[in-house]
Amino acid sequence: MRVELAKHPLIAHKLTYLRDKRTDSPTFRRLAEELVTLLAYEATREVRVEPFDIETPVAPTTGIKLSSPKPLVVPILRAGLGMLEGMVRLLPSAEVGFLGMQRNEETLEAITYANRLPDDLSGRQCYVLDPMLATGGTLAMSIRYLVERGADDITAVTLLSAPEGIAALEKALGDVQVPITLVTGAIDERLNENGYIVPGLGDAGDRLYGLV
Numbered sequence: 001m002r003v004e005l006a007k008h009p010l011i012a013h014k015l016t017y018l019r020d021k022r023t024d025s026p027t028f029r030r031l032a033e034e035l036v037t038l039l040a041y042e043a044t045r046e047v048r049v050e051p052f053d054i055e056t057p058v059a060p061t062t063g064i065k066l067s068s069p070k071p072l073v074v075p076i077l078r079a080g081l082g083m084l085e086g087m088v089r090l091l092p093s094a095e096v097g098f099l100g101m102q103r104n105e106e107t108l109e110a111i112t113y114a115n116r117l118p119d120d121l122s123g124r125q126c127y128v129l130d131p132m133l134a135t136g137g138t139l140a141m142s143i144r145y146l147v148e149r150g151a152d153d154i155t156a157v158t159l160l161s162a163p164e165g166i167a168a169l170e171k172a173l174g175d176v177q178v179p180i181t182l183v184t185g186a187i188d189e190r191l192n193e194n195g196y197i198v199p200g201l202g203d204a205g206d207r208l209y210g211l212v
Ligand SMILES: O=P(O)(O)OC[C@H]1O[C@H](OP(=O)(O)OP(=O)(O)O)[C@H](O)[C@@H]1O
Pocket: 076, 077, 078, 079, 080, 101, 102, 103, 104, 108, 110, 130, 131, 132, 133, 134, 135, 136, 137, 138, 139, 165, 195, 203, 204, 205, 206
């Protein structure tokens, strides 16, 4: 797995306000969206393109356009939904599939409660969105599922990642043959005894959408 830590002062600035417990939900949602647009620039460096012939008002030329099939963006509900708009703003022609996953707060194991993806992902380039990579269980399960369905290039985009989660993800996906990239806005210090990222930002889903 290739790990890309996106280093940019604007990313660090927006993450600081996102982490601040005084930041309210509307501001948190706006910051998450802005952050994803910055991370998406990094995450789409290897997006597949093909030559495209056009004519400018002056001369014919060959440019590039996104290849078909278009990339598939997969936000992991709930918190990943907060990253969707920022991502599709940069990739407006992408298709969007949904996975609903929830971590059991005692066992820290993820379960899948919703799945709305194309049946066949053969040859698809996929972008998985989830703000938090904590133990890595949620992302490991979702990436493996996309690979089983045929996806052949996967980039996970997270706002924050824990070192333990990155190591666990590398271990869990060690046998996967397709290229996997993680693009993250920050690698924090550690996980606490409750599986929360430290210093982190708390529960991303709750901060986006309120306590449920
Ligand atoms: O790396 P892990 O240890 O698996 O934890 C990370 C997961 O936990 C959070 O989701 P949560 O289960 O809280 O669901 P929510 O988005 O509905 O709040 C977060 O958005 C990730 O999906």
